[in-house]
Amino acid sequence: MPSIAEERIARLHELARDATEAREFDRSREYVRLARRLDERHRCGLPREFKRFSCDACDVYLVPGLNARVRLQSGRVVVRCDCGHIDRFPYRD
C-alpha cells in the first residue's frame, strides 16, 4: 500500500516526463524538485527510474533523444544531460 507521498511522487514522475516531452523544461524541473523534496521529508525514496532519468545538476527530467544522450561503455551506462552534466551507472553483464 503506497503512502500518499509515494503516490504523489509517482504522479510527479508522469507530470515531469510529460512536461519534458512538451518542451516545458522549467515546469519539469519544478516537478522533479517537488518530488525530491517529498522524498526528503518522508524518507520514502525515489523510484530508480526517476533517479536515473533526472539531472542531478539542473533537475530536469531526462528523456533520451530529447534532452539526454545515453551511451553504453564497457561496464557502465553514461547519461549526459543537455546542460552538460554526466551521470554514469554501472551495469553487470
Add this chain to the structure above:
Amino acid sequence: MALTPERLTRHELNGLPIRVAAADNPDLVGIAGRVVVETMQTLHVDCDVSAASRLFGDDVAERGARVVQVPKRGTTFEFALEQRDGGSNGPPRTNEAAGNRRHHLDESSDTRRRRRKAPGSASKRESETAGNLAGQSGSTREGSSDDGSSGDCEGVVYVTVDGANLLSRPALRTENVGESTWR
C-alpha cells in the same frame, strides 16, 4: 491510499482538472483547466477549455490557451477526480455503483473535513492553529463541502474545496497527520 475526496487536500494537485467555483475576485470565477504549478498561496491553472468543458460542462469562462495564477485564499475550487480502474478499486463500476460510491464518499469526507485541522500546521499545535487559520480566512465560506451533483460523467467525482484549506507549501501538505518520519 488512492486519491479520494477525503485525501485530496493532502495529495498532489498538479495535473488535476480544476474549476474556480467561487472567488472573492469575481473575474476569477469560471476559470477551468489543469493545475500546472502550485505555490504556497496560489495555483496556476492552464486554461485548456476543450478538456475542461468536457468535465465541467458549459459553466466555463473562455480564457484562451494561457496560464492563470489564482490565489488560494478566498477562492473555492472544484476538482474533478476521475476514478481510475485497477488498484484497490477492483473491477470497473456500473453507473449505479459509481453513484453509490460517490454518495458514500461525500458522507465520509464531510465528517472528516470537520475534524481535520488546517493544512500547514504542525501536529503538535493542532487546535489553536486551526482556530487561528479559520479566523484568518473569515471572509471565505465556512469549512468546505463536497457535492457530486454537478456532473453526469461516469466515474468522475467532483470535490469542492475551500482554498484556505490548501494554504501550505506544496511539499508539506501531505504530512499534517500522524507521526513524522523526520527526526
